[in-house]
Amino acid sequence: MSFHHTPVLLAETLDMLRPQPGGVFADGTLGGGGHSEAVLERIGNTGRLYGIDRDQDALAAATARLESYPGFHAIHGNFHDAIALLDGVPPLDGALLDLGVSSYQLDTPERGFSYHEDAPLDMRMDQSTGLTAADWLNTMPQQDIRQALYDYADERWGARIAQIIVEMRAQQPFKVTGDLARAVDKAIPRAVRSKDTGHPARRTFQAVRIAVNDEIAPLRQALFDWLTLLKPGGRLCVITFHSIEDRVVKQAFRAMQHPCICPPKAPICTCGKTQLAKVLAGGAVKPSQSETDQNPRARSAVLRGVEKAG
Missing domain, CATH: 3.40.50.150 (Vaccinia Virus protein VP39)
Incomplete structure (x- = not known):
């Protein structure tokens, strides 16, 4: 390892x-x-x-x-x-x-913390217990997802992202990090994205991680x-x-x-x-x-x- x-x-x-x-x-x-x-x-x-x-x-x-x-x-x-x-x-x-989150967790795709590579949506710091990020995204009410995005990432597009997540999971459950990255990409208009804030999914991944691990x-x-x-x-x-x-x-x-x-x-x-x-x-x-x-x-x-x- x-x-x-x-x-x-x-x-x-x-x-x-x-x-x-x-x-x-x-x-x-x-x-x-x-x-x-x-x-x-x-x-x-x-x-x-x-x-x-x-x-x-x-x-x-x-x-x-x-x-x-x-x-x-x-x-x-x-x-x-x-x-x-x-x-x-x-x-x-x-x-x-x-x-x-540690550099090891970010740099290990199968842990599911990073949006740079497609991998199982886990994000648990302790993989022996608790809901995975996929479980959380597939079961939380839309309002709870929206609130987490606001509270844990100050995501101004939180309402729209939460709506898209609920719409997408109704068609197919979230399984991999790419699913969540695509939801954010679909929710945030390209015209309003700032190069200074990095990847558009950064805040959403942070919020989901914090929620999953109750940080x-x-x-x-x-x-x-x-x-x-x-x-x-x-x-x-x-x-x-x-x-x-x-x-x-x-x-x-x-x-x-x-x-x-x-x-x-x-x-x-x-x-x-x-x-x-x-x-x-x-x-x-x-x-x-x-x-x-x-x-x-x-x-x-x-x-x-x-x-x-x-």
Whole structure:
């Protein structure tokens, strides 16, 4: 299995996480293991790193890459379930979440994430459970498809695309990625397409992937769960690749830093809520021009972090 992985914002992430010898860390989205390997090199033989991924292919490839490190522990699961997955693990010095789809998933046609090659419409990050993208497209009500396109991709042609999907599936069920790409091609007039936004199906594929994997709804709570797993002074770093995810992370981190729920004009705080964490680096950290030149997929990456209070 070929699993090439170029970790995004690696130096910036390490600066924010501050891994030290003997530290205890977790990578909730192990992927190809690039970030984790860099952490393992810094925490040494006395440190521990727990690598979690719901994609069994990714977990197997990363384990093969990292099993020589004595402190590495692989866990199959969804980072949303961190409390259960890391039960019994000591409080963490740091944790990393690198959200979204991996290069391996995009570049492996049979996973169904890409519109560049015709392949089965799967899109599941964990292929052992849940609806495939084909199942989702063939069964969801038109309004639900439309809403997903708006909520998860800001697709202005969402209503038209949803209508075409329902019309096409009535004739023949969706089976391959080309079916979905053709639906989008049919729905969006060529005269209004912008060369700057890339392939017309890009947003639709993103929205369907997010819906199939339920990536957004549990994210805010998951961030607060990860915060509880940190020791005081521990750091949580999150890398996002689109504005919808980044908005959730930004708002959650802001709520951790300013949890007060008193009315804005209240003279003093009476709610009793205290700061849970402080935002690091003044907010968002973005890749350098040099990195995006070498790795174009890093262009939309945003790194944010918090340090647990206490």
